[in-house]
Amino acid sequence: MTDDVKISGEPMNVPTMCRFTVDRPLYPDQSFHFGSSEAAEMSPLAKRLFAIEGVAAVLITDNRVTVTKHGPSPWPEVGQQVGTALREHLATGDPAVDPSLRDTIPPVDVLRDRVQGILDREVNPSVASHGGVVRLLDVQENMVYVQMGGGCQGCGMADVTLKQGVEIAIRSEIPEVGEIMDTTDHASGNNPYYAPSKK
Amino acid sequence: MPRLLLMLPTRTYRTPALLAAAARCGVELTVASEEGSSVAHLNPAGFLTLPFSSPDACAGPALAFHDEYPVDAVIGIDDTVVEAAAVVARELGLPHNDPEAVAVARDKRRARERLAAADVPCPGFDWRRFEDPERARPPVFGFPAVIKPLSLSASRGVIRVDDHPGMVEAVGRLESIVDDESGSLIEEGFLVESFVSGPEVAIEGLLRDGQLQVLAVFDKPDPLEGPYFEETIYLTPSRLPAECQRALLESSRAACTALGLTEGAVHAELRITESGPVVIEVNPRAIGGLCSDVMRFGTGLRLEDILLHHALGDRAPLPDRVESAAGVLMLPVKSGGALLRVDGVAAAEAVAGVERVAITAHPGQQLSPWPEGGPYPGFVFARGETADEVERALHTADQELTLVFEGG
The missing domain is CATH 3.30.1370.70 (Scaffold protein Nfu/NifU, N-terminal domain)
Structure with a gap:
């Protein structure tokens, strides 16, 4: 079958x-x-x-x-x-x-704290220089839901920031993390740091 | 695994398409931009900052990076990057265009001079400085004429003039546009061209070892007769007779040879006259905006796949473009202001043949109608059995969409 x-x-x-x-x-x-x-x-x-x-x-x-x-x-x-x-x-x-x-996965609260710690320590102080922020929305099982805001929302380089930077930081410290989902509505970003405009 | 250095201006529309193509190619990726990433410290091999506006100054940092993370291919996207990419590729010993040829192609005045010297049919032209007291004098080739900046893209600043008073007014307007455009470093003057009447087409091609291979011929069905030249619809395959398309290809090849371009993407624009094709411009880059998404090749490859494979040294025969007709509409900006929202997206997406509507302007973004122009507010993509069907779908979708501006 x-x-x-x-x-x-x-x-x-x-x-x-x-x-x-x-x-x-x-x-x-x-x-x-x-x-x-x-x-x-x-x-x-x-x-x-x-x-x-x-x-x-x-x-x-x-x-x-x-x-x-x-x-x-x-x-x-x-x-x-x-x-x-x-x-x-x-x-x-x-x-x-x-x-x-599944018994080996840290409890959701622990995962949430660890991911939040990485965002607070490694990510947000950096993206704040572009007026941006990456928020932890939720952790379900070991799936992590994030949302990009401020200068990151709608930014032409948001994909690069998330996939090449944020994900790598989280996975290197917490290999137990499952999928990392970007829930951002980038089309509604009204102040993207890099607004697409060039040919 | 080969490492690809992708030179991306931070404001390009093309980042997602290129990152996806890099994924399909299975390469290690380094993204180089003119400004540093805020998260570069999290992945040192994944980011590089290069001063794109000073191409020669990119060589040193690129070589230093290459010492630590060897680079196997370089690709530059957008007008503002192609010259720097040519310099970097040359320094790393990778296939490249001559940076001087790229610089000439980007400068409409120098490009015209090269084309004319090589007897490639192009409009009659004259170059003037803005500070010239006689800058608005009638051209020797008479009216109608077209004035245009030397390096702006997307027909920004391009104005048709039909008489001397119109020329005086248009040159003043062009000067304001150029003054407002930061970063246009070669706008010390402007070009005056004879107006070439006739249908306009675009050719998307790839140069491999100096040989131009056509990837797509686009018709531009909406008349581009002026006074401004905002682009709207691109349709492929072309409805022009095969003989005419062959002549367009030959003219494009001759133009590339005259300019000295030998490697990578080419986007050429030509007009068709009774005496044959006339080359309007040849750009050493791929089609702009999100328009590349209209093309599919072979088993579904995108233009970005073709370009990345080329940069990685793949010289296998190019796949054919997928047979079905396709088109893209760059949403016209009929009035300006701060964008509030775009109405009618769902209705436009429901039009038969429309594949998707991509709104690329963000709420609050300032948009201007042409000739000032600026960012495209969005793109509509359609596919169908015939180019006629696709064109109808795009026009219908356009009627469904309304740009709503603050206070309007």
Whole structure:
């Protein structure tokens, strides 16, 4: 029954990352980030993905898998292998993540405090120089919801700031964090630090 | 994994498209901008600051960065960056345009001189300084004529004049526009050109080792007869006869050769006259704004994919443009002021054939009609079976959209 599994790949703004969406749940309403093959011991799906050459990190969220890769293999080649691994996993009927692994996630309050600490310490003092702010809206399980405001909202470089800066800071300190979602309505930003205007 | 140095002005529209293409290419990415990122300390390999307005001064910092994080490819986006990108690529030993050729192409006066010297058909022209007491004298080629600044893009400051009083008024207006434009460093004068009547087209191309390959030919169906030349609709594929398109390509090739351009994106604009194509300008950059999103190649590649692969040294045959017709509308600015909102987006998106509406101006942003011009308020994209169908969809969507200004 896995022959008809539909999988689509979507590049992320960070060149080393690609998100794969499957037409059925993998890890319903939950999310887990694996920063290394060692950390993936309790995830049958992540173990398969780490077996692909160059895969450096895996984020499993509901019906999506975000893969970070290093190495020379181009995404079309790696993507095919990811698709095969996803189909093989679904054919086993195993859970994507061992339920007991969730016990290792820090409590939401702890995660929230740690992410807030990074924003307060590493991020907001810096983006404040551009009149910007990155707010922590919520943490659910290990999924982090942020919102960019002030000079960041609608800024031409907001994507770069979030993906190349903020995400890297959070993940390097808290590898247990799952997906980081930008909930900002950038179109409504009325004072972007860099308003797009040039050809 | 190769490292790509993406030279992006902070105010470009193109950041998301280019970052996504870099992701698809599977490269390590460094974003260079003219101003420092506030979060650069979080990812030192991911950011670089370069003084784009002084291209030669970019070489030192780029070489120092390259020593620590070796760069395998350089790509410069937008008019303000292409010369600096050429300098940096040259210093790093990577494929590049001659920086001098890029500087000439960006300067409409010097570009005209090169084209004329090479017998490439272009409008008759004259160059004048703003402080010249006789600056508004009638041109030797007579009226109608067009005056234009030397480096502004998007037809900003371009005005048709039909007689001497009109010329006096238009030159004064152009001077004000140029005075208001910070950063336009070569605007010590302006160009007076003979007005070339006829349909205008744009050619999007890629130069590889001096050979121009056409990626798309765009018709501009809305008449561009003046007095101002705000661009609205680009449609592809062109509805022009194949023979005419071949002539456009040959003229574009001749222009690139005359200017000395050899590598990377080319955006050329030409008019079609009874005696053949006339080159209006050739820019060593890709199409502006969000317009690149109108093109798809092969199995769905974007223009940015093509450009990044080229910068990375890929010389495989270029994929064909996807067959379906497509077009983009740059939302016209009919009156100016501080933008409050844009009404009718949902209705415009519901028009058959419209793919999406992207509003790029932010609330409170000052917008001006042409010839002053400025940022585009937004873009509408449409696809369909035929170019006619796409054009109708874009016009219908345009009628649904209203820019609402504060106090208006």
